[in-house]
Amino acid sequence: MIEGLDGAGKRTLANGLTEALHAQGRTVTSHAFPRYGQSVHADLVRDALYGRIGDLSDSVYGMAVLYALDRRGAADQIRKDLEQYDVVLLDRYVASNAAYNAARLRQDENGEFVEWVRALEIDRFGLPVPDLHLLLRVPVEVAAERAAKREQDDDTRARDIYESNSDLQTRCGIVYDGLANINWLAPWQVVDGRSNVKFHSLLEPLFTP
Ligand SMILES: Nc1ncnc2c1ncn2[C@@H]1O[C@H](COP(=O)(O)OP(=O)(O)O)[C@@H](O)[C@H]1O
Ligand SMILES: Cc1cn([C@H]2C[C@H](O)[C@@H](COP(=O)(O)OP(=O)(O)O)O2)c(=O)[nH]c1=O
Numbered sequence: 001m002i003e004g005l006d007g008a009g010k011r012t013l014a015n016g017l018t019e020a021l022h023a024q025g026r027t028v029t030s031h032a033f034p035r036y037g038q039s040v041h042a043d044l045v046r047d048a049l050y051g052r053i054g055d056l057s058d059s060v061y062g063m064a065v066l067y068a069l070d071r072r073g074a075a076d077q078i079r080k081d082l083e084q085y086d087v088v089l090l091d092r093y094v095a096s097n098a099a100y101n102a103a104r105l106r107q108d109e110n111g112e113f114v115e116w117v118r119a120l121e122i123d124r125f126g127l128p129v130p131d132l133h134l135l136l137r138v139p140v141e142v143a144a145e146r147a148a149k150r151e152q153d154d155d156t157r158a159r160d161i162y163e164s165n166s167d168l169q170t171r172c173g174i175v176y177d178g179l180a181n182i183n184w185l186a187p188w189q190v191v192d193g194r195s196n197v198k199f200h201s202l203l204e205p206l207f208t209p
Helices: 010-024 040-049 060-072 077-082 094-103 106-124 140-153 166-181 199-207
Strands: 002-004 028-032 087-091 133-137 190-191
Touching: 002 010, 002 190, 010 028, 010 087, 010 133, 010 199, 028 077, 040 060, 060 094, 060 106, 077 087, 077 166, 087 094, 094 106, 094 166, 133 140, 133 166, 166 190, 190 199
Parallel strands: 002 133, 028 087, 133 190
Antiparallel strands: none
């Protein structure tokens, strides 16, 4: 699973890892969440994030449920892919829901919230537990600059209300670090995303049991 702030370089890393794995002769597939344009729940998320469903985006739990339902709709496909491919790369997964939405609550509510996300998505919805999280870590300012640049280059990736809120991004980075420290849900590996990421050096942990 590839996790990190908006603009951290997750999609770039997913593409780089795919190429590096193909070069090793491995089969790879990838999914990105939210699945905008492919699921009713993801499209509702997008409407909410761009302020088109009243004050729905103010509800932390309401938004988290929508993101979780989007993933639940992909669960069967992910399970099939895990049987069929050597590697299944996910650009954001359950941990994004924990990090982004915990970051919108008071700090003393975070522990309870991330456990609620785990219980909802893993226990109740039956989503597969990931083998590894790769946390692409960059300073908030760098992520924001990259997200702004990406917005100019690719008009399908305009910044939403989460992405343009730098306080939220800062808190989200802190929650991600906390999740990585306790290896929440599965092992975490922190990747320095400030310079060019060495894709090949990341391949070994993918195959270490
Ligand atoms: N290691 C890197 N160094 C410099 N720029 C990068 C790096 N990784 C990604 N970028 C650039 O930053 C922007 C955001 O990258 P992207 O992979 O779309 O991020 P994310 O999927 O995390 O939002 C893109 O314009 C991309 O070309
Ligand atoms: C997948 C996911 C994303 N998010 C947040 C992180 C992002 O700020 C926002 C949108 O995801 P994002 O990856 O930015 O989508 P795109 O790059 O296609 O615009 O949703 C959650 O809060 N929970 C989740 O489960």
